[in-house]
Amino acid sequence: EAGVVQSPRYKIIEKKQPVAFWCNPISGHNTLYWYLQNLGQGPELLIRYENEEAVDDSQLPKDRFSAERLKGVDSTLKIQPAELGDSAVYLCASSLQSGGAGEQFFGPGTRLTVL
Amino acid sequence: QKEVEQNSGPLSVPEGAIASLNCTYSDRVSQSFFWYRQYSGKSPELIMSIYSNGDKEDGRFTAQLNKASQYVSLLIRDSQPSDSATYLCAVNDHKLTFGGGTRVLVKP
Numbered sequence: 001e002a003g004v005v006q007s008p009r010y011k012i013i014e015k016k017q018p019v020a021f022w023c024n025p026i027s028g029h030n031t032l033y034w035y036l037q038n039l040g041q042g043p044e045l046l047i048r049y050e051n052e053e054a055v056d057d058s059q060l061p062k063d064r065f066s067a068e069r070l071k072g073v074d075s076t077l078k079i080q081p082a083e084l085g086d087s088a089v090y091l092c093a094s095s096l097q098s099g100g101a102g103e104q105f106f107g108p109g110t111r112l113t114v115l
Numbered sequence: 116q117k118e119v120e121q122n123s124g125p126l127s128v129p130e131g132a133i134a135s136l137n138c139t140y141s142d143r144v145s146q147s148f149f150w151y152r153q154y155s156g157k158s159p160e161l162i163m164s165i166y167s168n169g170d171k172e173d174g175r176f177t178a179q180l181n182k183a184s185q186y187v188s189l190l191i192r193d194s195q196p197s198d199s200a201t202y203l204c205a206v207n208d209h210k211l212t213f214g215g216g217t218r219v220l221v222k223p
Contacts, residue, residue, distance in 0.1 A: 033211075042119075042203050042213025043159065056210060091158055100209040101147050106158040 002026065004107030006092050012113045018080035021110045025073065025094030033104060034067060034077050035091040043091055043106075049075060050098050079112075087114045118142075119206050121214035128221050134191040136217050138204030141185070148180055148187045151203040153216065159203055163189065194221045 005024040013019050025032050030051050035043035046065065048056040051072040060067065064083070069075040079086055089111050093104040118141040128134040136150075147166050151159035163178040165171045165187065171178045177190040187206075191198055201216040 040123075040215070042205070042215050043211075044213070045210055048210070089158075100211070101207050103149065103161055103164050104211055105161060106151075109158045 004092055004094050004105055006090075006107035006110055008110055009108060010111050010113075012115065013082055014115050015084055016081040018078065019082055019112060020076055020078045021090050021092075021112075023075045023077070023092030023107060025075075025092070026096075026105060029094035029096050029105075030072065031095040031098055031100065031102070032069060032075050033093040033095070034075070035093060035106075037089045037091055037109070039088075046077070048100055056100065082112075082114045084114050087112055119204055119212050119214035121202075121204050121217045123215055124218040124220075126217055126219045128191075128194045128219065130194060130196060130221055130223050132194055134194045134198065134219055134221070136189040136191075136202050136204075136219070137186060138188065138206075138214055139186045140204075140206045140212075142206065142208060142212075143182075143185065145206045145208045147207040148178070149205040149207065149211070150176075150178060150187075150189045151205060151213075153201045153203055155200075191219070194219075196221050196223055 032049040034046040037043040049069045067077045089109045091109045092107045095102045095104045150163040153159045165178040175192045179188045203216045204214040
Protein backbone atom coordinates (compact mmCIF):
# COMPACT_ATOMS: atom_id res chain seq x y z
CA GLU A 1 0.00 0.00 0.00
CA ALA A 2 1.42 3.37 -1.01
CA GLY A 3 1.91 5.90 1.73
CA VAL A 4 1.11 9.59 1.83
CA VAL A 5 2.75 11.40 -1.06
CA GLN A 6 3.90 15.01 -0.87
CA SER A 7 5.59 17.33 -3.31
CA PRO A 8 7.85 19.11 -3.59
CA ARG A 9 10.22 17.69 -0.99
CA TYR A 10 12.20 20.90 -0.76
CA LYS A 11 11.38 24.48 -1.70
CA ILE A 12 13.47 27.62 -1.42
CA ILE A 13 11.79 30.96 -2.10
CA GLU A 14 12.32 34.61 -1.35
CA LYS A 15 10.07 36.36 1.12
CA LYS A 16 6.83 37.79 -0.27
CA GLN A 17 6.71 35.08 -2.95
CA PRO A 18 3.84 32.56 -3.09
CA VAL A 19 4.37 28.84 -2.56
CA ALA A 20 2.14 25.77 -2.78
CA PHE A 21 2.45 22.26 -1.39
CA TRP A 22 0.61 19.20 -2.67
CA CYS A 23 -0.51 16.07 -0.84
CA ASN A 24 -2.05 12.78 -1.93
CA PRO A 25 -3.30 10.72 1.05
CA ILE A 26 -3.32 6.96 1.48
CA SER A 27 -6.02 5.44 -0.71
CA GLY A 28 -9.32 5.25 1.14
CA HIS A 29 -8.32 7.71 3.87
CA ASN A 30 -11.02 10.37 3.95
CA THR A 31 -9.42 12.44 6.70
CA LEU A 32 -6.47 14.60 5.74
CA TYR A 33 -4.34 16.88 7.90
CA TRP A 34 -1.75 19.56 7.30
CA TYR A 35 0.82 20.14 10.02
CA LEU A 36 3.70 22.54 10.47
CA GLN A 37 6.85 21.37 12.26
CA ASN A 38 9.56 23.73 13.43
CA LEU A 39 13.01 22.43 14.29
CA GLY A 40 13.12 20.73 17.68
CA GLN A 41 9.35 20.81 18.15
CA GLY A 42 6.45 18.48 17.58
CA PRO A 43 4.11 18.96 14.61
CA GLU A 44 1.30 21.49 15.03
CA LEU A 45 -2.03 21.10 13.28
CA LEU A 46 -2.93 23.69 10.66
CA ILE A 47 -6.08 22.20 9.19
CA ARG A 48 -8.12 18.98 9.14
CA TYR A 49 -10.34 17.84 6.28
CA GLU A 50 -13.11 15.26 6.36
CA ASN A 51 -13.55 14.49 2.67
CA GLU A 52 -13.68 17.93 1.04
CA GLU A 53 -14.85 19.81 4.14
CA ALA A 54 -12.41 21.72 6.33
CA VAL A 55 -13.71 20.76 9.79
CA ASP A 56 -10.91 22.30 11.88
CA ASP A 57 -8.98 25.29 10.52
CA SER A 58 -8.74 27.19 13.78
CA GLN A 59 -4.91 27.17 13.72
CA LEU A 60 -4.55 28.19 10.07
CA PRO A 61 -3.28 31.79 9.69
CA LYS A 62 -5.94 32.77 7.22
CA ASP A 63 -4.39 36.10 6.26
CA ARG A 64 -1.69 34.34 4.27
CA PHE A 65 -2.44 30.60 4.33
CA SER A 66 -5.13 28.82 2.35
CA ALA A 67 -5.91 25.19 1.65
CA GLU A 68 -8.23 23.22 -0.54
CA ARG A 69 -9.33 19.64 -1.11
CA LEU A 70 -11.78 20.07 -3.93
CA LYS A 71 -12.56 16.43 -4.77
CA GLY A 72 -11.97 14.99 -1.33
CA VAL A 73 -8.69 13.30 -2.25
CA ASP A 74 -5.65 15.45 -3.09
CA SER A 75 -5.04 18.64 -1.16
CA THR A 76 -3.04 21.81 -1.71
CA LEU A 77 -1.72 24.18 0.96
CA LYS A 78 -0.74 27.65 -0.18
CA ILE A 79 1.14 30.53 1.43
CA GLN A 80 0.91 33.99 -0.10
CA PRO A 81 2.98 35.97 0.62
CA ALA A 82 5.60 33.93 2.42
CA GLU A 83 7.45 35.41 5.39
CA LEU A 84 10.82 34.49 6.88
CA GLY A 85 9.08 32.87 9.85
CA ASP A 86 7.29 30.42 7.58
CA SER A 87 10.50 28.44 7.13
CA ALA A 88 9.60 24.99 8.50
CA VAL A 89 8.63 21.50 7.42
CA TYR A 90 5.06 21.14 6.22
CA LEU A 91 3.66 17.69 6.84
CA CYS A 92 0.58 16.07 5.41
CA ALA A 93 -1.06 13.14 7.21
CA SER A 94 -4.08 10.98 6.58
CA SER A 95 -6.32 8.76 8.65
CA LEU A 96 -8.88 6.07 7.93
CA GLN A 97 -11.02 7.07 10.89
CA SER A 98 -13.04 10.25 10.86
CA GLY A 99 -13.41 12.64 13.77
CA GLY A 100 -9.70 13.24 14.23
CA ALA A 101 -9.23 10.47 16.81
CA GLY A 102 -7.61 7.69 14.80
CA GLU A 103 -4.11 6.71 13.82
CA GLN A 104 -2.49 9.22 11.52
CA PHE A 105 0.16 8.43 8.93
CA PHE A 106 2.54 11.09 7.74
CA GLY A 107 4.01 11.87 4.36
CA PRO A 108 7.70 12.76 3.93
CA GLY A 109 7.04 16.48 4.29
CA THR A 110 8.06 19.58 2.37
CA ARG A 111 10.96 21.54 3.80
CA LEU A 112 10.39 25.23 3.08
CA THR A 113 13.16 27.79 3.31
CA VAL A 114 12.20 31.45 2.96
CA LEU A 115 15.13 33.79 2.26
CA GLN B 116 -4.84 24.90 26.12
CA LYS B 117 -4.01 21.23 25.84
CA GLU B 118 -0.47 20.36 26.76
CA VAL B 119 1.68 17.33 26.21
CA GLU B 120 4.99 17.34 28.06
CA GLN B 121 8.08 15.28 27.40
CA ASN B 122 11.64 15.50 28.63
CA SER B 123 13.66 16.72 25.64
CA GLY B 124 16.68 14.56 26.54
CA PRO B 125 18.98 13.40 25.18
CA LEU B 126 18.37 10.07 26.86
CA SER B 127 21.59 8.13 26.52
CA VAL B 128 21.17 4.36 26.69
CA PRO B 129 23.77 1.58 26.29
CA GLU B 130 23.10 -0.92 23.55
CA GLY B 131 21.00 -3.80 24.87
CA ALA B 132 19.53 -1.80 27.75
CA ILE B 133 15.96 -0.60 28.28
CA ALA B 134 15.06 2.94 27.27
CA SER B 135 12.19 4.44 29.27
CA LEU B 136 10.36 7.48 27.93
CA ASN B 137 7.63 9.37 29.74
CA CYS B 138 4.89 11.73 28.64
CA THR B 139 2.28 13.64 30.63
CA TYR B 140 -0.81 15.33 29.30
CA SER B 141 -3.22 17.89 30.66
CA ASP B 142 -6.57 17.07 29.02
CA ARG B 143 -8.46 14.45 31.05
CA VAL B 144 -10.90 13.70 28.21
CA SER B 145 -8.15 12.47 25.88
CA GLN B 146 -9.05 9.04 24.53
CA SER B 147 -6.23 7.88 22.30
CA PHE B 148 -2.49 8.02 22.66
CA PHE B 149 0.32 7.48 20.20
CA TRP B 150 4.08 7.19 20.03
CA TYR B 151 5.87 8.27 16.89
CA ARG B 152 9.54 7.82 16.04
CA GLN B 153 11.24 10.51 14.01
CA TYR B 154 14.71 10.14 12.56
CA SER B 155 16.64 13.31 11.80
CA GLY B 156 15.40 14.86 8.57
CA LYS B 157 12.52 12.41 8.25
CA SER B 158 8.81 12.56 9.04
CA PRO B 159 7.16 10.97 12.12
CA GLU B 160 6.51 7.24 11.90
CA LEU B 161 3.76 5.67 14.01
CA ILE B 162 5.15 2.90 16.23
CA MET B 163 2.51 2.42 18.94
CA SER B 164 -1.07 3.34 19.71
CA ILE B 165 -2.83 2.73 23.01
CA TYR B 166 -6.41 3.43 24.00
CA SER B 167 -7.02 1.82 27.41
CA ASN B 168 -5.23 1.70 30.74
CA GLY B 169 -2.48 -0.83 31.11
CA ASP B 170 0.32 -2.16 28.96
CA LYS B 171 0.46 -2.87 25.25
CA GLU B 172 3.40 -4.75 23.80
CA ASP B 173 4.59 -4.86 20.19
CA GLY B 174 7.93 -6.50 19.63
CA ARG B 175 10.58 -4.63 21.59
CA PHE B 176 8.18 -1.77 22.36
CA THR B 177 5.78 -1.54 25.30
CA ALA B 178 3.41 1.37 25.78
CA GLN B 179 1.91 2.00 29.21
CA LEU B 180 -1.12 4.19 29.86
CA ASN B 181 -2.43 5.52 33.18
CA LYS B 182 -5.37 7.83 32.58
CA ALA B 183 -5.89 8.59 36.28
CA SER B 184 -2.35 9.96 36.53
CA GLN B 185 -2.47 11.36 32.98
CA TYR B 186 0.73 9.81 31.75
CA VAL B 187 1.77 7.49 28.99
CA SER B 188 5.17 5.87 28.69
CA LEU B 189 7.18 3.92 26.15
CA LEU B 190 9.71 1.22 26.93
CA ILE B 191 12.22 0.09 24.34
CA ARG B 192 13.80 -3.23 25.29
CA ASP B 193 17.15 -4.45 23.96
CA SER B 194 17.89 -0.97 22.58
CA GLN B 195 19.78 -0.90 19.29
CA PRO B 196 21.78 1.93 17.69
CA SER B 197 19.04 2.05 15.04
CA ASP B 198 16.63 3.13 17.80
CA SER B 199 18.49 6.44 18.07
CA ALA B 200 15.85 8.98 17.11
CA THR B 201 13.41 11.47 18.57
CA TYR B 202 10.28 9.91 20.06
CA LEU B 203 7.13 11.99 19.94
CA CYS B 204 4.20 11.44 22.26
CA ALA B 205 0.83 12.43 20.80
CA VAL B 206 -2.53 12.72 22.52
CA ASN B 207 -5.81 12.80 20.64
CA ASP B 208 -9.36 13.70 21.57
CA HIS B 209 -10.37 15.24 18.22
CA LYS B 210 -7.05 16.85 17.47
CA LEU B 211 -3.62 15.32 17.69
CA THR B 212 -1.43 17.30 20.08
CA PHE B 213 2.26 16.44 20.10
CA GLY B 214 4.85 16.80 22.78
CA GLY B 215 8.20 18.28 21.89
CA GLY B 216 9.82 14.86 21.69
CA THR B 217 12.54 13.01 23.57
CA ARG B 218 15.82 12.46 21.80
CA VAL B 219 17.22 8.98 22.41
CA LEU B 220 20.85 8.04 21.79
CA VAL B 221 21.76 4.36 21.91
CA LYS B 222 25.49 3.90 22.30
CA PRO B 223 27.21 0.72 21.06
